Amino acid sequence: MNEHMATSTLDERVGSDKLTKASELLRAAAHPQRLAILDLLGHHDRLCNRDLQEMLSMEQAILSQHLTLMRDKGLLEFEKEGKYTYWHLKRPEFLKIVHCLENCCPNL
Numbered sequence: 001m002n003e004h005m006a007t008s009t010l011d012e013r014v015g016s017d018k019l020t021k022a023s024e025l026l027r028a029a030a031h032p033q034r035l036a037i038l039d040l041l042g043h044h045d046r047l048c049n050r051d052l053q054e055m056l057s058m059e060q061a062i063l064s065q066h067l068t069l070m071r072d073k074g075l076l077e078f079e080k081e082g083k084y085t086y087w088h089l090k091r092p093e094f095l096k097i098v099h100c101l102e103n104c105c106p107n108l
Helices: 003-007 010-014 016-029 032-043 049-056 060-072 092-104
Strands: 076-081 084-089
Touching: 010 016, 016 032, 016 060, 016 092, 032 049, 032 060, 032 084, 032 092, 049 060, 049 084, 060 076, 084 092
Parallel strands: none
Antiparallel strands: 076 084
């Protein structure tokens, strides 16, 4: 590793704009139920509200709040088909964080 890389800050390596966006995405995902939603959507191409509600045993109003927040922050996208709304990951690469939690933190 060169000396510059060893002493440079994350801001210098990544850039302040990307660091700000990453921080916003982390805040949007930083809830156990939202992490569970991301994980489920990572294992399915897409799921409708009803499927998510049943799989997570979550009230519709609470699920809707979580989905809306993650959509507004750029983690999820949706498509309407008739009376159903289907959700999918906008940033599937974000699941690396979920996998890290699953695999790297067994003693939490």
